[in-house]
Amino acid sequence: MSEMNExxxxxxxxxxxxxxxxxxxxxxxxxxxPEEQRVxxxxxxxxxVTELKEKKMKPFIATRTKILLGLSSEEKEAILVxxxxxxxxxxxxxxxxxxxxxxxxxxxxxxxxxxxLTGLMKQIAEKHGLPTPEFGY
Amino acid sequence: MKRxxxxxxxxxxxxxxxxxxxxIVTIVxxxxxxxxxxxxxxxxxxxxxxxxxxxxxxxxxxxxLIAGILSELVAAIIMIFWIIAGVNGNEYANHIYxxxxxxxxxxxxxxxxxxxxxxxxxxxxxxxxxxxxxPKRLKxxxxxxxxxxxxxxxxxxxxxxxIVTITGMxxxxxxxxxxxxxxxxxxxxxxxxxxxxxxxLNALLWDTWIFLGIAILxxxxxxxxxxxxxxxxxxxxxxxxxxxxIAEMEVxxxxxPLKITTAVHSFATAGLMWMFxxxxxxxxxxxxxxxxxxxxxxxxxxxxxxxxxxxxxFIGIGLALLTIVVNLNLTAFMLPSSFSNIVNAIKKDxxxxxxxxxxxxxxxxxxxxxxxxxxIGAFIVLLGTIPLAILRISYQFQGLTQSQLTVEHLIGxxxxxxxxxxxxxxxxxxxxxxxxxxxxxxxxxxxxxSCVYYTIExx
Numbered sequence: 001m002s003e004m005n006e007x008x009x010x011x012x013x014x015x016x017x018x019x020x021x022x023x024x025x026x027x028x029x030x031x032x033x034p035e036e037q038r039v040x041x042x043x044x045x046x047x048x049v050t051e052l053k054e055k056k057m058k059p060f061i062a063t064r065t066k067i068l069l070g071l072s073s074e075e076k077e078a079i080l081v082x083x084x085x086x087x088x089x090x091x092x093x094x095x096x097x098x099x100x101x102x103x104x105x106x107x108x109x110x111x112x113x114x115x116x117l118t119g120l121m122k123q124i125a126e127k128h129g130l131p132t133p134e135f136g137y
Numbered sequence: 138m139k140r141x142x143x144x145x146x147x148x149x150x151x152x153x154x155x156x157x158x159x160x161i162v163t164i165v166x167x168x169x170x171x172x173x174x175x176x177x178x179x180x181x182x183x184x185x186x187x188x189x190x191x192x193x194x195x196x197x198x199x200x201x202l203i204a205g206i207l208s209e210l211v212a213a214i215i216m217i218f219w220i221i222a223g224v225n226g227n228e229y230a231n232h233i234y235x236x237x238x239x240x241x242x243x244x245x246x247x248x249x250x251x252x253x254x255x256x257x258x259x260x261x262x263x264x265x266x267x268x269x270x271x272p273k274r275l276k277x278x279x280x281x282x283x284x285x286x287x288x289x290x291x292x293x294x295x296x297x298x299x300i301v302t303i304t305g306m307x308x309x310x311x312x313x314x315x316x317x318x319x320x321x322x323x324x325x326x327x328x329x330x331x332x333x334x335x336x337x338l339n340a341l342l343w344d345t346w347i348f349l350g351i352a353i354l355x356x357x358x359x360x361x362x363x364x365x366x367x368x369x370x371x372x373x374x375x376x377x378x379x380x381x382x383i384a385e386m387e388v389x390x391x392x393x394p395l396k397i398t399t400a401v402h403s404f405a406t407a408g409l410m411w412m413f414x415x416x417x418x419x420x421x422x423x424x425x426x427x428x429x430x431x432x433x434x435x436x437x438x439x440x441x442x443x444x445x446x447x448x449x450x451f452i453g454i455g456l457a458l459l460t461i462v463v464n465l466n467l468t469a470f471m472l473p474s475s476f477s478n479i480v481n482a483i484k485k486d487x488x489x490x491x492x493x494x495x496x497x498x499x500x501x502x503x504x505x506x507x508x509x510x511x512x513i514g515a516f517i518v519l520l521g522t523i524p525l526a527i528l529r530i531s532y533q534f535q536g537l538t539q540s541q542l543t544v545e546h547l548i549g550x551x552x553x554x555x556x557x558x559x560x561x562x563x564x565x566x567x568x569x570x571x572x573x574x575x576x577x578x579x580x581x582x583x584x585x586x587s588c589v590y591y592t593i594e595x596x
Contacts, residue, residue, distance in 0.1 A: 003167070003578050004579055006572045006575035006576060007576035007579055009572065018466075018502070021493065022470060022473075025472075025473035025477070025490070026473050026580070028473065028474065028490055029473035029474070029476055029477045029580070029583070029587075030583075032477050032480045032481060033480075033583065033586075034587060034590045034591070037590070041583060
């Protein structure tokens with residue numbers, strides 16, 4: 001099992017409060033990385049997340065989405081650009097699984113959050129000349 | 138049947154020890170590649186760094202683990218021949234197999250536990266280098282210094298703990314050789330087995346000698362674990378100071394050392410002392426068995442005596458492992474935010490990420506279930522000896538020797554179950570540690586790489 005898989009598994013098994021604290025620090029750290037490294041880190045992260053069992057995957061992605069929406073606008077932009085570029089690196093299956101669950105959990109958080117997230121993604125994709133993500137609805 | 142029942146726990150425990158050993162190999166590999174990745178990144182920034190050569194124990198411990206399990210497998214195979222010889226009534230072969238099996242078993246145990254101890258020594262060395270070098274290199278990177286004072290890796294290994302480890306291995310590995318010699322000589326001279334004779338009691342003495350060796354090794358293991366705790370704590374202190382200096386921000390002081398760390402010293406020392414005292418009680422009994430103390434049924438207390446010592450030592454090890462997981466948890470909290478602040482400082486970005494305050498209840502982060510499992514194991518070990526010893530003594534006073542034998546046969550399986558549970562819990566502790574160490578590798582490797590990238594970009 002790769003280092004990233006071990007880390008994600010450890011975070012997924014941790015209690016919610018601890019997972020949130022550790023993942024916040026981790027996402028902030030990734031946001032501060034140079035782009036190439038950030039894309040690689042996020043590719044490793046989403047690959048490892050999609051390898052979790054569904055029971056663990058959903059709460060993990062819910063925590064990640066909650067943290068993402070609470071980051072500063074620069075950090076959000078850095079993470080989302082990295083995430084979109086990482087999507088190409090990991091292949092359609094992993095990218096779509098992660099995207100689908102992310103949108104599902106955002107919807108569960110409320111329509112407002114879902115709109116905020118999709119709007120942000122569209123806006124950032126346009127700004128950086130990336131293809132607009134397909135949200136499947 | 139009795140011999141067959143001896144093979145299963147022997148092999149089972151051997152494989153559990155091997156599993157723990159391999160978890161340690163994984164931890165060592167992960168810590169080592171953390172250092173290699175970081176060194177590679179620092180070299181890209183022009184830092185002149187020497188590669189340290191791996192010492193003897195670091196190279197040899199995986200070989201010791203393999204040799205240990207192979208010895209136990211060989212002992213188990215010979216034991217099967219021993220059983221066949223017993224069934225066929227071949228007395229000569231029966232005794233030859235018995236003479237050969239016992240010292241090989243001892244050697245296997247010494248290599249397996251010694252391999253684990255040397256694996257921990259390797260962790261202590263690699264972790265020690267990183268704890269001392271990482272802050273120094275980060276500061277040098279930011280200041281643009283190229284030459285760094287070289288670290289003496291030998292100074293990171295406590296000499297006495299190393300001596301105790303080697304002593305424990307020698308005692309454990311050689312303990313059963315005299316038994317084999319006594320048995321061989323006795324059989325050659327008398328053409329009769331050695332049981333229930335004064336020579337048989339000598340074998341009992343040497344049998345306790347191997348437990349003394351195991352106790353010394355477990356004592357050494359406790360101290361290697363304590364050293365790991367010390368390095369993990371120091372890593373957070375040093376990293377905090379580095380963040381303070383580079384990012385020019387206030388960093389909360391870390392929590393005081395956990396009180397249970399003191400308990401590790403107490404349990405380890407009490408366990409070893411108990412085994413020493415016990416060993417000398419047996420030795421005195423041996424010397425005076427025909428005279429002064431011959432009437433005392435000390436023989437009945439041998440197994441409970443050993444069990445108390447091992448239970449104390451294992452509880453100490455469990456507490457140390459618990460503290461290591463807590464420290465790794467706290468490190469996992471601190472590392473990403475520390476690197477974020479250092480990276481921001483290098484980028485000349487004034488954003489600072491607040492580092493979490495010292496936890497007032499750090500034990501909340503510990504895998505208490507695993508420790509409780511270990512305690513239950515220790516309790517089962519004691520259950521398999523003390524109450525049974527009392528029963529045996531009371532039976533003997535009543536002259537019920539047959540009942541005494543029945544009770545005797547219960548001891549082995551019960552103690553093996555307890556020891557098996559203890560090893561299983563220790564194995565689970567180590568697999569938890571593997572997860573944290575791999576996470577640590579990712580964070581440190583990526584963190585250093587970012588620091589180096591932005592330093593080069595700044596130039």
